[in-house]
Amino acid sequence: xxxxxxxxxxxxxxxxxxxxxxxxxxxxxxxxxxxxxxxxxxxxxxxxxxxxxxxxxxxxxxxxxxxxxxxxxxxxxxxxxxxxxxxxxxxxxxxxxxxxxxxxxxxxxxxxxxxxxxxxxxxxxxxxxxxxxxxxxxxxxxxxxxxxxxxxxxxxxxxxxxxxxxxxxxxxxxxxxxxxxxxxxxxxxxxxxxxxxxxxxxxxxxxxxxxxxxxxxxxxxxxxxxxxxxxxxxxxxxxxx
Amino acid sequence: xxxxxxxxxxxxxxxxxxxxxxxxxxxxxxxxxxxxxxxxxxxxxxxxxxxxxxxxxxxxxxxxxxxxxxxxxxxxxxxxxxxxxxxxxxxxxxxxxxxxxxxxxxxxxxxxxxxxxxxxxxxxxxxxxxxxxxxxxxxxxxxxxxxxxxxxxxxxxxxxxxxxxxxxxxxxxxxxxxxxxxxxxxxxxxxxxxxxxxxxxxxxxx
Numbered sequence: 361x362x363x364x365x366x367x368x369x370x371x372x373x374x375x376x377x378x379x380x381x382x383x384x385x386x387x388x389x390x391x392x393x394x395x396x397x398x399x400x401x402x403x404x405x406x407x408x409x410x411x412x413x414x415x416x417x418x419x420x421x422x423x424x425x426x427x428x429x430x431x432x433x434x435x436x437x438x439x440x441x442x443x444x445x446x447x448x449x450x451x452x453x454x455x456x457x458x459x460x461x462x463x464x465x466x467x468x469x470x471x472x473x474x475x476x477x478x479x480x481x482x483x484x485x486x487x488x489x490x491x492x493x494x495x496x497x498x499x500x501x502x503x504x505x506x507x508x509x510x511x512x513x514x515x516x517x518x519x520x521x522x523x524x525x526x527x528x529x530x531x532x533x534x535x536x537x538x539x540x541x542x543x544x545x546x547x548x549x550x551x552x553x554x555x556x557x558x559x560x561x562x563x564x565x566x567x568x569x570x571x572x573x574x575x576x577x578x579x580x581x582x583x584x585x586x587x588x589x590x591x592x593x594x595x596x597x598x599x600x601x
Numbered sequence: 602x603x604x605x606x607x608x609x610x611x612x613x614x615x616x617x618x619x620x621x622x623x624x625x626x627x628x629x630x631x632x633x634x635x636x637x638x639x640x641x642x643x644x645x646x647x648x649x650x651x652x653x654x655x656x657x658x659x660x661x662x663x664x665x666x667x668x669x670x671x672x673x674x675x676x677x678x679x680x681x682x683x684x685x686x687x688x689x690x691x692x693x694x695x696x697x698x699x700x701x702x703x704x705x706x707x708x709x710x711x712x713x714x715x716x717x718x719x720x721x722x723x724x725x726x727x728x729x730x731x732x733x734x735x736x737x738x739x740x741x742x743x744x745x746x747x748x749x750x751x752x753x754x755x756x757x758x759x760x761x762x763x764x765x766x767x768x769x770x771x772x773x774x775x776x777x778x779x780x781x782x783x784x785x786x787x788x789x790x791x792x793x794x795x796x797x798x799x800x801x802x803x804x805x806x807x
Contacts, residue, residue, distance in 0.1 A: 385774075385777070385778060385781070386774050434741075482741070482742060483741040484741075485741060552736075555705075555708040558704060558708075559701060559704055559705050559708075562700060562701040562704045562800075563697070563701040564775070565772075565775050565779065565791055565792070565795055566775045566778075566779075569774050569775045569778065570771060570772075570775060572774075573770075573771045573772075573773070573774050573775075574766045574771045577765055577766045577767060577770070577771065578764055578765050578766050580765070581762075581764065581765020581766070582765065586744055586765065588765070
């Protein structure tokens with residue numbers, strides 16, 4: 361935790377410096393100059409390492425195997441997801457997600473198959489950052505985390521908690537094995553996103569701003585479980601009625 | 602002179618009423634038609650974005666209100682633009698979206714789409730049609746919402762939200778900062794330049 365504190369202090373310090381520099385003007389992103397630097401770094405790392413590895417992974421492993429691996433990690437995640445359901449007071453969803461774990465761990469052979477989805481128990485997306493959001497905590501400034509990518513102060517803190525609760529972290533004591541599991545999960549997740557990143561290339565005038573604005577909208581949507589209240593419209597974006 | 606004009610306006614939707622397809626039925630018909638073509642078309646599956654673009658132009662574009670989309674993306678700067686600039690912005694924005702989604706279509710692999718029951722009153726003129734696409738790679742379906750408005754020419758889509766991310770408002774900050782730095786003509790130039798970038802036929806594949 362000392363590490364985390366130091367990181368936070370460094371970020372606040374960098375933030376106050378960045379505050380002096382000109383920023384792009386998005387109120388959700390006061391650290392824009394710092395964030396842009398980290399974004400550029402992540403981009404280089406992604407292009408140089410993760411994307412080629414993910415493409416290789418997709419080329420080498422057959423689809424059913426990739427799906428099995430993706431399902432396996434997804435099933436481990438479901439445990440912490442059901443805890444977050446309960447923390448948010450969504451007891452029914454919590455029991456459904458826990459049932460998913462039981463079902464997929466047994467009939468789904470240690471989570472390699474996601475039978476629960478086929479029988480009407482769809483997967484949900486929850487994490488500790490969303491739980492904090494559901495409790496009413498605002499997202500705080502946008503933050504690009506080195507190697508992990510877009511986040512916010514709230515969700516970054518959420519990630520620290522998620523990392524501690526992670527079953528791979530909790531359950532695997534052998535460090536080399538744990539690290540291989542981390543790496544496999546990262547590659548598997550990145551592979552699932554290959555098509556999405558190729559679309560961002562096409563869509564964005566400014567990839568940094570596009571990714572930021574899309575990310576912030578998506579997190580907001582997740583906190584409200586798909587039904588966010590309408591954002592206050594800009595006064596001038598609709599013609600007078 | 603005002604009264605007949607308003608009277609005429611008021612009558613238009615009534616005239617169109619008979620031929621208006623319900624918004625959810627419209628979305629389903631269009632996506633089913635497009636999906637049927639995509640399933641058969643080997644060229645698009647192999648990454649032919651131009652052919653995918655033609656498919657979008659003929660099947661999807663007529664059901665979108667690009668002027669409103671450009672207006673929402675421009676927010677307060679829309680009023681500052683001349684009618685000529687508004688027209689150019691709309692055209693360039695439309696091209697950008699069509700190009701982007703041509704790439705998306707080449708990635709389509711017979712995913713299953715579920716439609717949620719429409720929650721709307723008959724007199725509503727703005728509705729949200731909700732659907733979910735089941736992904737082959739992951740177990741979590743991706744929600745896709747269509748924001749639609751009733752017009753004299755039937756229901757039109759003015760925003761699409763993929764997993765809560767609006768295809769239109771995501772451009773707001775980019776557009777605003779382009780206008781702040783380079784003016785409205787500068788933004789139009791940036792969009793045109795982006796649209797001239799070569800459309801690599803194998804995007805996202807290799």
